[in-house]
Amino acid sequence: MQMRKIFLVLVLTVVALVGSGVRAEDAEKPWSVDLNVAFMSDYMFRGQNLYDGASIQPYIGAGYDTGYGTIGAYNWSHISADGSANVEEFFEMDWGLTYELALDPVTVTVGNLWYTYPNDNDDIEDTTESFISLALDDSSYNDFYTINPKFTASKDWDVFDYYYYELNFSHTYEGGVLGDGVSMTPYVTFGFTSDGEKVYEDDGLVQVSEGISVTMPLGNMTVSPSINYTHKVDDLTVDQFWFGVTLGYSL
Template sequence: MKKSIVMMTVAVASAVSVQAADVSAYVDFASAYVFRGVTLNNGLVMQPGLEASGFAVPEEYGSVAVGIWGNYDINNIRDNTGKETGDFSRIDYYVSYSLPVDAMDVSVGYIEYTYPNGGTSDKELNLTLGSALGTNGLYASFGINYGVGGEIDDTWYIQPALSYETDISDALFASAGVSVGYVVDGDTTGFNDATASLGLDYALNDNWSVSAGLTYIAQLDEAVLNDDDYDVAVVGTVGVGCDF
């Protein structure tokens, strides 16, 4: 499985680099794997990704980006089912389209969550609205995600967020952010989780950068995000990325 994923990623990178103006590749190592408040692995994981954007689309028509992201379980501590560690537990494929709107940032997208170890893939549509708040580095966004297939079918996940970015030096950048997640899933409706994060990015040169981050995840309503799913409250990450 690991070899096939690597070969597929290399093939995607080779194909898109010819047609796209911007390609970014990155890999993060995280102390746990938490998705929308749910702890899927409270052990060490590796999370690589690849995104291509800047395709030959006239600027007046907006822009398109495609990407792939995966979670690789290095230590699968939470799973007591006997499943071997050292496998990709999830691989996402996504495409997004940024609309040519001047008043704010508007993007629509589609993402498919696949599970190489078994299970039906989940499919989701998303809409994100965002805007800078002045010129001081503050940015507000509002994301709407709607499941159109798999176990998340007809499920809404709504996430307003506020972030801040600043330059510490020519090469060092700091960021902070907060978000709240609201779930609508049949009879289960309410505030799910909240996050607060801090991050640092250091540019090694024009292409390569390293990063570190810390995220706190809060359980807002145990009737929505139950105690069995909420396990890890703090996740630390380190990563390296390349733009080419």
């Protein structure tokens, strides 16, 4: 628990210091760094509530544009905060490597993820997952109402040995009555699985989630509150209203 608190303090300190610093130069650069921390009411993942209580989720990611695609790496964590009496706290730290290639109007991303649970007992096992995603920029041919379709296929190669597929649609409103620099994005996500008997009751559609987020500038940082709802489709998913706010900074 002490290590978790130290880790959290370090992450928040970095975000605060960077956010209060000088804005990065506007010149084109091949690299990027993103820092953010989310404070969520629950830890929701693919239709399941993995932690029924407040979840603190720091993230740091970096990317480098090689001219032939962007190579990226990131670290994401879940830190259990206040939860219900029947839920055991745990600490999760995930690592990811990605490669992204823009083939207008489609962006292809492939990657590998490592889900790890340091300092927790053997009841939670580390696992590994690979994925590919296809994101379509439909603004190139749709002037009326873009829905930015994105399809992701993931395969757990280790503990759960299952496939998970996700289809996401979203639309971003910017400026206007929202104000300068403010954007609002409603979304809907459909989650499917196959060979998922270790995670879900049945194969096929297992969850539907929808929500809306608003991103606002705060000095050199951004603040993004969100509200979301997940619909129970499978017996092992849940009906859940969840919400949170994310503080972010990009170099």
